[in-house]
Amino acid sequence: MATRTVVIISGSGSNLQALIDRAEEIGIEICGVISNREDAYGLQRAQRAGIATALVDHRQFDSRESFDATLAETIDGMQAELVILAGFMRILTPEFTRRYEGRMLNIHPSLLPKYRGLHTHKRALEAGEQWHGATIHFVTEELDGGANIIQAPVAINSSDSEETLAARVHGVEHRIYPLAAQWFAEGRLRLQEGRAYLDGAPLPTEGYQYHD
Known part of the structure; x- marks a missing residue:
């Protein structure tokens, strides 16, 4: 049976789309998509694919803990076996991360542990790095600090801007996230x-070093 998977988003959902496109092939069933923003384009992607959606708007909660509690209730109501964060722009509480430890994955646009947090493309360019990329990792209490699963290096060109570098990083993200989900679904990870x-x-x- 396919692994019941919930994807949590805040924005456009391009990684969500990569997972939708390959769900059957990699052995997952995306049983729900949750967003903390009602204007997240990823909700439309899910609806077009016939996937249930839910909005848990963080602005409606007076604390991070109460938001996370409702988010967890929503995930559990969808009977998720795997939780995938795909551009979810909220810091999660330790209680929440412990609840899903070992079955929650995140993608980050850098070669972790380099450049945790935001503005990774800008920071890599300003530092004169030769390589940038993306990392899939398990989610733990430490921000962007869980065990690495897959890294995909991307060479930085002298002519790169933040936008051109981000575009190439997105390209590899869309290949490595389905691979990590497949490994989990197959019981290998x-x-x-x-x-x-x-x-x-x-x-x-x-992490496993992915190369095209």
Whole structure:
């Protein structure tokens, strides 16, 4: 049976679309898409695909804890086995991350642990880096600090702007997120004692290195 998967978004949902397009092939069933923003274009992507959607607007809550509690209730109501954060722009509480530890994934536009947080493309360019990229990791209490699963390096060109670099990083994101979801659905991927394991063997701390 396909792994019941909930995707949580805040914006356009391009990674969501990559997962929708390959869901059957990789063995997941996207049983719901949740957004904290009513104007998130990803909600329209989900609706066009016939996927249930829910809005949990963070502005309607007086604390991060109460927002996270309602978000968790919504996820659990969809009977999710896997939770995927795809451009979800909220910092989650430790209680929430512990609830889904080992079955919640995130994507970050840098080669973690470099450039945690925001504005990663700008920061990589300003630092004169030769390589940038994207990382899939397990979500833990530490922001962008959970065990790395997959990294996809992207070479930085001397002519790159934030926009051109971001476009190439998005391209690899759309390939590695479905791969990580597939590994989880097949029972090959797990989190154990803070380390990501694939097929029973620990992955390198930087994660599996993906190359086109």
